[in-house]
Amino acid sequence: MPAEPARNDLSIYDTAAGHWWSDDVRWVRTLRNMVPGRLSWFDRHIDWRDRAVLDLGCAGGFMAEALAERGAHVTGIDPAARAIAAARAHAEARGHDIAYDIGVGEALPYADAGFDAVVCVDVLEHVADLTRVLAEVARVLRPGGLFLFDTINRNPLARLATVTVAEDILRLLPRGTHDPALFIKPAELRRGLRDAGLVAGRFTGLGPRGINRRGDLTFGRLPLTAILYMGVARKPGGVAGG
Numbered sequence: 001m002p003a004e005p006a007r008n009d010l011s012i013y014d015t016a017a018g019h020w021w022s023d024d025v026r027w028v029r030t031l032r033n034m035v036p037g038r039l040s041w042f043d044r045h046i047d048w049r050d051r052a053v054l055d056l057g058c059a060g061g062f063m064a065e066a067l068a069e070r071g072a073h074v075t076g077i078d079p080a081a082r083a084i085a086a087a088r089a090h091a092e093a094r095g096h097d098i099a100y101d102i103g104v105g106e107a108l109p110y111a112d113a114g115f116d117a118v119v120c121v122d123v124l125e126h127v128a129d130l131t132r133v134l135a136e137v138a139r140v141l142r143p144g145g146l147f148l149f150d151t152i153n154r155n156p157l158a159r160l161a162t163v164t165v166a167e168d169i170l171r172l173l174p175r176g177t178h179d180p181a182l183f184i185k186p187a188e189l190r191r192g193l194r195d196a197g198l199v200a201g202r203f204t205g206l207g208p209r210g211i212n213r214r215g216d217l218t219f220g221r222l223p224l225t226a227i228l229y230m231g232v233a234r235k236p237g238g239v240a241g242g
């Protein structure tokens with residue numbers, strides 16, 4: 001029997017930093033391939049132009065650059081220092097004016113109410129303290145600002161799909177990428193958002209929708225929230241985010 005891998009191994013993001021934009025690592029390409037499907041749903045909630053947006057857990061900057069291309073003023077933050085270095089280098093080469101910082105969602109180094117939106121994709125199921133992260137998201141959002149996220153549901157099907165199949169059998173992800181104990185049921189996330197002072201809106205599913213010419217999965221909105229799901233929440237007050 002192979003040894004059980006360490007769960008929620010955050011070192012993989014630094015290890016992969018040099019491959020982030022080179023397209024030569026399939027699981028990194030998968031993260032990139034998820035961006036259009038997420039944005040096709042996020043775009044319904046906000047006009048990004050001239051908005052101050054925080055990409056929380058940005059890694060090498062896939063979402064941050066897509067948001068900058070939509071006209072947002074983007075800040076990205078992630079604890080993986082080498083991933084942040086890769087993000088900075090790529091943004092500079094592409095002429096994107098994106099501010100990148102090294103740090104964690106539990107202690108954001110930003111002033112209160114400084115962002116129109118916080119985007120957090122494929123991150124909440126990795127953080128050490130979800131309650132503190134949600135409190136920090138609420139703190140840095142301006143009244144009326146939006147929190148847009150996706151994460152992984154916690155149930156046997158989600159574990160089967162994301163750990164047993166994606167990590168252990170198909171090797172679409174490095175073994176140890178996820179700790180299923182950190183997965184989050186939608187009802188728990190709704191409670192957490194409410195406790196942080198945010199008003200949860202719609203949640204919807206996210207999942208594979210096809211295969212591209214390279215043989216990689218493409219992603220989009222699905223009605224089923226049992227495995228991956230996206231959602232939106234608003235900080236009360238002010239003018240709505242869109």
Ligand SMILES: C[S@@+](CC[C@H](N)C(=O)[O-])C[C@H]1O[C@@H](n2cnc3c(N)ncnc32)[C@H](O)[C@@H]1O
Nearest residue numbers: 013031057058059080104105121122123126127
């Ligand atoms: C699966 S990657 C997603 C990266 C990026 N959002 C994307 O979709 O391309 C998860 C990211 O969460 C980051 N992360 C883990 N714990 C975090 C924390 N406490 N605060 C902020 N980011 C964290 C990791 O360093 C990693 O870059």
